[in-house]
Structure formats: structure tokens, C-alpha cells
Amino acid sequence: MSILGPIITCICLLSASGAPALGAESSFAVWLDELRTEAISSGISPETVEAALTDIEEPLPRVIELDRTQPESTQTLEDYVADRVNEKRIVNGSRMLSRYPTWLGRVERKYGVRRRFIVALWGIESSYGEHAGGYPVIRSLVTLAHDGRRSAYFRRELLDALRILDAGHISLKDLKGSWAGAMGQCQFMPSSFLRYAVDADGDGRIDIWSSVPDVLASTANYLARVGWQDGLTWGRPVLVPERFDLNLTGLEKSLPLRGWQALGVRRQNGKALPRRDLDASLILPEGPGGPAYLVYANFRALLAWNRSKAFAVAVGTLSDRLAAQQEKGKPSSRR
Numbered sequence: 001m002s003i004l005g006p007i008i009t010c011i012c013l014l015s016a017s018g019a020p021a022l023g024a025e026s027s028f029a030v031w032l033d034e035l036r037t038e039a040i041s042s043g044i045s046p047e048t049v050e051a052a053l054t055d056i057e058e059p060l061p062r063v064i065e066l067d068r069t070q071p072e073s074t075q076t077l078e079d080y081v082a083d084r085v086n087e088k089r090i091v092n093g094s095r096m097l098s099r100y101p102t103w104l105g106r107v108e109r110k111y112g113v114r115r116r117f118i119v120a121l122w123g124i125e126s127s128y129g130e131h132a133g134g135y136p137v138i139r140s141l142v143t144l145a146h147d148g149r150r151s152a153y154f155r156r157e158l159l160d161a162l163r164i165l166d167a168g169h170i171s172l173k174d175l176k177g178s179w180a181g182a183m184g185q186c187q188f189m190p191s192s193f194l195r196y197a198v199d200a201d202g203d204g205r206i207d208i209w210s211s212v213p214d215v216l217a218s219t220a221n222y223l224a225r226v227g228w229q230d231g232l233t234w235g236r237p238v239l240v241p242e243r244f245d246l247n248l249t250g251l252e253k254s255l256p257l258r259g260w261q262a263l264g265v266r267r268q269n270g271k272a273l274p275r276r277d278l279d280a281s282l283i284l285p286e287g288p289g290g291p292a293y294l295v296y297a298n299f300r301a302l303l304a305w306n307r308s309k310a311f312a313v314a315v316g317t318l319s320d321r322l323a324a325q326q327e328k329g330k331p332s333s334r335r
Contacts, residue, residue, distance in 0.1 A: 031146055035158075036050075039053075042159060051172055053142070056138070059142065059143035060140065060143045063135070063140050064143065077291055077309075078291070081313055084124055093122075094325045094326070096128050097115060100212060100216065107220045110217070111220035111224040112224055113224055113228050114230070116326070117234070118216055119322060120316075121186065124314055125182075126184075126187055132177065133176055133177040133183075137177045138158070138175065140178075144180065154181070160191045161183075163190075164193055169205050174209065184207075184209045186218055193208065197214070198217045201213040201214060227304070233296065235280070236294055238267060238268060238273075244264070249281075250282075251300070253281055253282070256277065257273045257275070257276055265282065282294055295312075302315055
């Protein structure tokens with residue numbers, strides 16, 4: 001047996017056990033140097049690249065850990081929605097609707113997105129700015145871009161984050177967000193920021209971290225650009241009869257509401273479906289026997305924001321609760 005055999009076996013065992021294999025640190029440094037070259041060649045200034053990447057010596061293990069345990073894949077739909085559509089978030093959402101009527105009105109008129117959906121997204125994403133994330137965005141994205149799971153996607157996001165820095169929208173020390181690189185009160189990924197974020201308050205920069213007008217307008221602009229239909233809701237929970245034909249379910253299938261009515265689908269309280277000329281899809285996010293929803297085109301717009309059906313249901317549910325709170329707060333017309 002060659003003397004190299006035990007050495008190679010030892011190195012492989014170290015790698016498999018989770019300890020860094022020989023040369024891991026140097027390979028990360030080489031990878032980072034290649035990234036610097038790519039960023040500069042794409043038009044990002046060398047000063048921005050060096051300032052952002054110089055002090056990064058290794059990936060963040062906690063970011064990798066969180067990437068493997070996302071709540072959309074570890075919680076039931078019921079628990080996911082209950083955790084996010086709670087009393088505190090409903091009360092605070094109602095306060096936001098009352099606190100910013102002028103800006104919400106402007107944004108609503110300009111983009112054709114009703115305020116309750118804008119505020120619901122704001123609430124689900126960051127609890128109205130209270131929890132926008134404290135991770136350093138550049139280092140988080142470096143970690144995910146270097147990791148093998150979705151490296152190409154996160155590498156593009158990292159380059160876009162460097163472009164945001166280069167444009168002067170925010171300083172490096174203030175560029176904080178989620179472990180996945182989602183930024184600001186509306187939790188835009190860098191590519192979404194470059195496509196959809198807007199300077200609503202007219203101060204010359206786009207600030208989704210501390211400018212509420214920019215947050216509200218950017219959220220509405222995103223939805224409008226991905227196909228939001230004004231005057232339409234997102235969907236509704238429904239009751240499905242026993243022995244229902246499951247071949248009719250799924251986002252790729254749709255029927256008019258009257259068709260679902262004829263098949264025995266009813267509102268959650270057992271009443272008839274609305275008499276509107278609308279097409280809807282029936283989804284069973286957790287399969288037969290689980291919760292059922294009839295969803296409209298705006299549900300698909302929410303999926304463009306976040307591909308998780310649980311996320312879209314949570315946003316829609318919170319928007320419904322906010323609408324109910326607003327209705328309760330209106331003065332009675334009775335004398």
C-alpha cells in the first residue's frame with residue numbers, strides 16, 4: 001500500500017467530520033479574490049469592492065445553519081400562519097393604517113394596490129420595521145454564494161448588493177438585513193431593490209431601511225409590477241366536500257366561482273361563494289384533509305414576492321384581519 005493512502009484517508013475523514021479540509025481557508029481566499037475581480041469587471045468601483053470584502057475571512061456557519069432550517073419547510077401551515085397573524089401584529093397593523101393615511105392614500109392611488117395588502121406585507125416581513133434583521137448583508141451573501149446549495153443565485157444577489165452600496169443608497173455599516181440577505185423593512189433581496197424600490201419621499205436616495213414612504217411605495221410598486229389587480233382580493237379559506245375530485249386542485253387549474261359553487265365548495269362558514277365573475281384555483285397546501293383555499297390572480301402576485309404558499313396565505317390572512325378591524329372601527333350609521 002502506498003504511503004499516500006493513509007494521508008488521503010485522514011484528509012477525507014477530516015472533511016467528512018465537519019472539520020475544515022486541508023486548504024479550505026486558502027480555497028475560500030482564492031474564491032473571494034475571483035469574486036473581487038468579477039465585481040470590478042462588472043463596473044462596481046474598486047473602492048466599494050475592497051471596503052465591502054476586505055475584512056471577510058471565512059463564511060458564517062450560522063447562516064448556513066439557518067438556510068437549512070427555514071420555517072416554511074419545518075412548520076405546518078396552521079402554525080406558520082398563527083405565528084405571524086397574531087393579535088400584536090393585527091393591532092400594530094391597524095395603528096400603521098391610522099398613522100400613515102396620507103402616504104398610504106398616495107401610494108394606493110399611484111400603484112393600484114389597496115393599503116391593507118401593503119401594510120400586511122410590511123407586517124409579515126418585518127413587524128412594521130421592528131424586526132428588519134441585524135445580519136451584515138454582504139457577509140451573509142458571501143457565505144451563501146460560497147456555499148454549494150444555491151451559489152449562482154446568491155452570487156448574483158451579492159453583486160447587486162455591491163451595486164447598491166456603490167450607488168450610495170446606504171453605507172456598508174448600515175447595510176443590515178436577514179441571514180439570507182433580505183434588506184430593509186420590506187425585506188427586498190438586492191435584485192428586487194434594483195428592480196422595484198423607489199424614492200417616494202424625494203430625498204435623492206432609496207431608503208427602505210428608515211423611510212416609511214419609500215417602504216410603502218416600494219412594496220406597492222413591486223406588487224403592481226408583478227401583476228396585482230386592483231379591486232380583487234387574494235382568496236379565501238373554503239370547505240371542500242368529501243370525495244372531492246383532487247384532479248381539479250392546484251394553481252395550474254381554474255374554474256369560475258359558479259363552477260366551484262356547483263361542485264359543492266363553500267365559504268369557511270358554510271355559506272355560498274360570492275356571485276362574481278371570477279376565475280379561481282383551489283389549493284390544498286398540505287394535501288387532502290388539510291386546509292383548502294380558493295385563490296385569485298393576486299395570490300400569484302404574492303407568490304412572485306415569496307414562492308411559499310404559507311407566506312402568501314399569511315399575508316392574505318393578515319390583510320383580511322386588518323380589513324375586519326377597520327370595519328369594526330367605523331362609526332355606525334344607525335341613529
